[in-house]
Amino acid sequence: MTARPPLPANQFEAKAFVRFGLGKFRRKQIDETLAPALCLSGDVANAVDLQERLAEVPRHEQVSDFHCVTTWSVRGVRWSGWRFADVHEQLIKPLASPDTGANLIVLRGSDGYCCAMQLQDLLREDVLLADRLDGEPLGVDHGAPIRLVAPAHYGYKSVKHLVAIEYWKDRRNYRFPFPYPGFIDHPRGRVAFEERARLIPNALLRPIYRFLIPRSVRKQIR
Numbered sequence: 001m002t003a004r005p006p007l008p009a010n011q012f013e014a015k016a017f018v019r020f021g022l023g024k025f026r027r028k029q030i031d032e033t034l035a036p037a038l039c040l041s042g043d044v045a046n047a048v049d050l051q052e053r054l055a056e057v058p059r060h061e062q063v064s065d066f067h068c069v070t071t072w073s074v075r076g077v078r079w080s081g082w083r084f085a086d087v088h089e090q091l092i093k094p095l096a097s098p099d100t101g102a103n104l105i106v107l108r109g110s111d112g113y114c115c116a117m118q119l120q121d122l123l124r125e126d127v128l129l130a131d132r133l134d135g136e137p138l139g140v141d142h143g144a145p146i147r148l149v150a151p152a153h154y155g156y157k158s159v160k161h162l163v164a165i166e167y168w169k170d171r172r173n174y175r176f177p178f179p180y181p182g183f184i185d186h187p188r189g190r191v192a193f194e195e196r197a198r199l200i201p202n203a204l205l206r207p208i209y210r211f212l213i214p215r216s217v218r219k220q221i222r
């Protein structure tokens, strides 16, 4: 057996992959009766709903580690869905035609959570729009009906219950969800560079986040 590479800096291995959400999002109830939709809008020529068209994109399966910014990691999570890069190339460009320079991508969940990523980071080949986990349809605990999976980035970028994607030129179209301060949201959030937050030094942030872990876990939504 080959040895597994070490975890990224200052992460520890969690025993289980649990439902996780900061503060108020942990308690939010997800409306499972909503008809699935994936609205694409922002600085684009046409706003479109991608939901029905995803089936045209080839499916992709991957196994990746998942790293939460509060320092826990889960190894070997098996996701399946569609590569964001394929969806961008095969659906978003032809159907919506985003403006040149619309490189700030805002991802919104049906619980009101949202997060932004740079287009260049979403086009990595390990970024998925996932609708399956460990060979089963994605459950509501981990983000049904569809979630983002961006393994090179801290988990808070991997928006669950994804219902809308926006392409923007101007950062002012985005705010990290109330009441959380924008400085805890790093513009990139790359795990390899320990980009946990803007402004706050990691040495200060890590103990605060570790303290919050037991308060952010929700074993099951029901």
Ligand SMILES: Nc1nc2c(c(=O)[nH]1)N[C@H]1C(S)=C(S)[C@@H](COP(=O)(O)O)O[C@H]1N2
Residues within 6 Å of the ligand: 017, 018, 019, 020, 021, 022, 025, 026, 067, 068, 069, 109, 110, 111, 112, 113, 114, 141, 142, 143, 155, 156, 157, 158, 159, 160, 161
């Ligand atoms: N819609 C939504 N997406 C979200 C969150 C959330 O609260 N709501 N929490 C984020 C955080 S901080 C993490 S670590 C992961 C947790 O994913 P999990 O619940 O599948 O473990 O989801 C991220 N995506």
Ligand SMILES: [Mo]
Residues within 6 Å of the ligand: 020, 067, 068, 069, 070, 154, 155, 156
């Ligand atoms: Mo997280």
